Amino acid sequence: MENAQRGGRRRRRPRQSDIARVAGVSQTTVSLVLRGTTIGMSLAAETRQRVLDAAERLGYVPDPVATRLAAAGNAMLGLYTFSATFPTDVAHSYYPILAGVEEEAAAQGQDLILFTGSSRSGTGAGDPASLRRVRVADGCLFFGRHVPDEPIRQLAEDGFPFVYIGRRNEPDVPYVGADYVSASAAVLAGLAAAGHRRVRYLREHDQAPSSADREEGVLRGARSTGTETAGLVVRTDGTGLNGLLASWLDDGVTAVVVEQTDTGAALAGLGAAIERAGLRCPRDLSLAVLGAPVGARGRAPGGGAVFSGFDVPMREMGRDAVRLLLRLIEGAEGVETRRLLPCEPVDGGTIAPPRPPGRDPRRE
Amino acid sequence: MENAQRGGRRRRRPRQSDIARVAGVSQTTVSLVLRGTTIGMSLAAETRQRVLDAAERLGYVPDPVATRLAAAGNAMLGLYTFSATFPTDVAHSYYPILAGVEEEAAAQGQDLILFTGSSRSGTGAGDPASLRRVRVADGCLFFGRHVPDEPIRQLAEDGFPFVYIGRRNEPDVPYVGADYVSASAAVLAGLAAAGHRRVRYLREHDQAPSSADREEGVLRGARSTGTETAGLVVRTDGTGLNGLLASWLDDGVTAVVVEQTDTGAALAGLGAAIERAGLRCPRDLSLAVLGAPVGARGRAPGGGAVFSGFDVPMREMGRDAVRLLLRLIEGAEGVETRRLLPCEPVDGGTIAPPRPPGRDPRRE
């Protein structure tokens, strides 16, 4: 191996002109054969081969930056996350999305550029400079609950192809999201079918579309099943749940629905309150989670059962976003650019018929 | 947003020459003031202002692609994994490494290219063509237990900077690994201190350096503590553990040490055998794992306790590999290019004093 690594003069990467010299042709010709361009189809097979050989021998690899400057594609897709791509503390909640993106990118022969600009600033907001860098890729996937509008607008205006992972409100923005509305409504329907009429829906203060959609679904589901809507929606930052839980029990609430976000604050707070009160699910209280938590945290408190509710098809969202982005890059017409994927219902065992009226689970 | 995404004609973005025209200066001057370059410090304040104003008015935004081309070096680090980067089935075992890499890359202002070449071919072996692609990055991180030598050699010869994550045997190859030898020896010492003399070490057939190191550490630890070495090392592919376990108990074995690999075959097989035999750890049998499994699988069988053994500092390995790679890229002298990071011992509650001789846990 020689110690090429240390101080060893690094040999300059070969470029097309090097190949040209070796093969005895012009740089233009090199570019033509290397791109396998269909325009200058008429290349002598022998010339072609000579160029190919030289390129192989020199270990040529096209420079993606130069390629992009000259306005061509380079088989690289970007992924820009408006929060650390690999969060430490968030229990890897978004890992499956990354997995899906990587999987499909690989299947399509695309490399993936992870743009790290956003994670640097602790804010999680993408700073404009780092956002601009995404242009070295052929197109970019965006992802994160909170996203700055302006820089993205810029990209859109310039015709740079991109796709959001997660539904967006802005018109004309391509995205692949999850159908939280239907899935949430279905959960309420399930609760109603089990006999619950007085339910609480716990959501965080977050304003993201995914939260709004869940709430809409919950309300829609409640209305269509005759579940009480008064006092149904409760906002929390994850604290003060002990008191809330107590008041709910006083009011005869028999089931609680929680949204699962990246912070997991609401669910964590509720879980703690339930444990503290010594309640058992679903005997004392039915529980449903909108959007299944990932990994080890997917256990219901005091039971070991898996939460009832629905799964977010994160992996599939990642995959589909890659497919859509590729379509946009190739300029395909008539592609559906706003997609909602169905969420799989999960019958996890935390929903049961309501406890008999008048029975206070805390006195047992 | 106009429908810029689909075929819409896009307005040309302003460039430096536009500013130059408006401000009545040369494009060079524009570049100078915009970069705030320290070299051409001597810019008339008035000129400077004029340029700044024009830039502001035109809404100028530098083109990152052009900037990079001109500046040489593209602030991209590669990560090439000799297996799917985001495995589905392997319980995300390597996730923390990715997290560390991403974290440090972000801190250093580097973007990350995930090369997907290796995952495409089901083989997990990187095909030479895809491997060559890594040259588009300024340098590359390699990762995976089994790695093809030849293409890497090529890269080294060309002076392309790279770093392995995980120890390598080849001389002169830069790496950041874990000190499995010391950590494994320490585990044996702990077992000996608890009173165990007859121990079995279960490893897979795998030949990777990380496996070899663990075995070496186990043997070293056994020798220095008077633990029996005869029959100590046992190889398995994860099957036939029921029989093996029975024979060990017959032989008076009181503790088992298992290596944890990416497949987890040995540990999974052993765990199943233990459960099947109805043994409880550590009462009936002490257990230690060399290299902690990740996430939900980190629970010991029949107990719920965390495994004793040690943690692999994956996140820190990722971070440190990025740092080292950056040093190599900048051509730093006298850098330690072969690093082993210490593994944190884990006292997880699966090690206890040996059961009394003659007590057969299976008859209780």
Place this chain on the structure above:
DNA sequence: CTGAAAGCGCTTACAG
């Protein structure tokens, strides 16, 4: 203090 020029490594008309 400022500008003309070359160059980063490619692609793409346009001529032969």
Place this chain on the structure above:
DNA sequence: CTGAAAGCGCTTACAG
């Protein structure tokens, strides 16, 4: 079938 030339939008010596 192949090459000379211009251009993508910047940066960086090098001259004035």
